[in-house]
Amino acid sequence: MKKKKYEEEEHHPGHASFGMSVFNLSNAIMGSGILGLSFAMANTGIILFVILLLGVAVLSLYSVHLLLVTAKEGGSLIYEKLGERAFGWPGKMAAFGSITLQNIGAMSSYLFIVKYELPEVIRAFLGLEENSGEWYLNGNYAVVLVSIGIILPLSLLKNLGYLGYTSGFSLSCMVFFLGVVRFSSFAHESNMSVNGSEALGLYSLQNASALAYISEDMCTPKYFVFxxxxxxxIPILAFAFVCHPEVLPIYSELKDRSRRKMQKVSNLSILAMLVMYLLSALFGYLTFYDHVEAELLHTFTKVYKFDTMLLLVRLAVLTAVTLTVPIVLFPIRSSVITLCFAGKEFSWIRHILIAAAILAFNNLLVIFVPTIRDIFGFIGSSAATMLIFILPAAFYLRLVKSLPFRSPQKISVSIDAFLFYSILFYSILFYSSVLGRLHSNCGPLLNSVENFNL
Incomplete structure (x- = not known):
């Protein structure tokens, strides 16, 4: 009876091809987090970063597997309904809250990139040395215009599968970004080999401003950093791999869908993003080493303010994050409809108004709260760990009745999820409560101790 109801309610025929589903899921995984991975590598070292990256990718893929199994056993392709069938109203609200916080945080980070980068790109195109105060150089106007002119129309599409084309183009923009990062690293290595102790730039030997960032004694890669x-x-990497709110919507629209086919979509998407993340982090780190900033694009901007290639890279990143926002908006709207309008027929008016309200709310956050990226960075990381590790494991333990609770599979799931969660927040609390106070009370002494590099 449950299976029949499941097929009637949620197993409507899908129309998205395998390739389009891979594009959409890959685009959901990839986001602004890719710009911070070089900074993460600089603070862990190459080998430790690779170990952590592979670990989080494997755990993320495993949790997708758990989510797909749970969807079959629980009889739903909607995250909130799985939560409701597992734990009642608290489970439904936990899923809704995690999805909403995670995706609003992601949307805000993307819109912040639009707010700060688009005026700089326009200024560079116009050849202006400084911001002259025109309205089109105001980031607040820029983010509103992009939201109304590009993001909102794409968000009004009825099905997520239609965004496969824009997702493919977004991914190609990030591949271009990766290529430029690789070229800059190669150019830097060539300049170092030619000039010995002087590295005068990434693209030419005439850019002396790079000397402020690069010198031979600082161009030694480190393999373990604490x-x-x-x-x-770990929170950065968890945020970079979160795609679980989009997994079930993409699964529901997959043509000739099956759990095995969706697992292949997930495997290919996560593997592709794993390779892209690793290469981007490695080449960015080998370009700037310890001087790489929390956002890689800012580091390039400080060294090459009017470089043509850099301008194209900034435009490519802007395009990529702009086209990713509609993918992230779909699960939020689905969550709101599931929570407030469950059982009602599709309505275009409701579909449009919810999308407009979500986008307007994010615009207000980006415009009026200057530190929203830091706030939602923490919230997003917390919600990401819930969506990747805690909720799929908890739903699996509750809904998969074919295995006894003390079976090796269920014991393994519970240990993996809660152990990861404990380590994550212990790390954060340790830093905030101990190292933060040490910084404020004995900063000069700590500076000589905390950088233990091998």
């Missing part, structure tokens, strides 16, 4: 920022690497 400092006050190392504890934040």
């Amino acid at each position: 400092n006050s920022q190392t504890a934040y690497t």
Whole structure:
């Protein structure tokens, strides 16, 4: 009876091809987090970063597997309904809250990139040395215009599968970004080999401003690094791999869907993003080493303010994050409809108004709250760990009745999820409560101790 009801309610025929589903899921995984991975590598070292990256990718893929199994056993392709069938109203609200916080945080980070980068791109195109105060150089106007002109129309599409084309183009923009980062790293290595102790730039030997960032004694890669920022690497990586709110909507629209086919979509998407993340982090780190900033694009901007290639890279990143916002908006709207309008027929008016309200709310956050990226960075990381590790494991333990509770599979699931969660928040609390006070009370002494590099 449950299976029949499941097929009638949620197993409507899908129309998205395998390739389009891979594009959409890959685009959901990839986001602004890719710009912070070089900074994460600089604070962990190459080998430790690779170990952590592979670990989080494997756990993320495993949790997708758990989510797909749970969806079959629980009889729903909607995250909130799985929560409701597992734990009642608290489970439904936990899923709704995690999805909403995670995706609003992600949308805010993307819109912040639009707010701060688009005016700079326009200024560079116009050849202006400084912001002259025109309205089109105001980031607040820029983010509103992009939201109304590009993001909102794409968000009004009825099905997520239609965004496969824009997702493919977004991914190609990030591949271009990766290529430029690789080229800059190669150019830097060539300049170092030609000039010995002088590295005068990434693209030419005439850019002396790079000397402020690069010198031979600082161009030695480190393999293990432990400092006050190392504890934040796991939240950064967890945020970079979160795609679970989009997994079930993409699964529901997959043509000739099956759990095995969706698992292949997930495997290919996560593997592709794993390779892209690793290469981007490695080449960015080998370009700037310890001087890489929390956002890689800002580091390039400080060294090459009017470089043509950099301008194209900034435009590519802007395009990529702009086209990712509609993908992230779909699960929020689905959550709101599931929570407030469950059982009602599809309505275009409701569909449009909810999308407009979500986008307007994010615009207000980006415009009026200057530190929203830091706030939602923490909230997003917390929600990401809930969506990747805690909720799929908890739903699996509750809904999969074919295995006894003390079976090796269920014991393994519970240990993996809660152990990861404990380590994550212990790391954050340790930094905030201990190292933060050490910084304020004995900063000069700590500076000589906290950078233990091998």
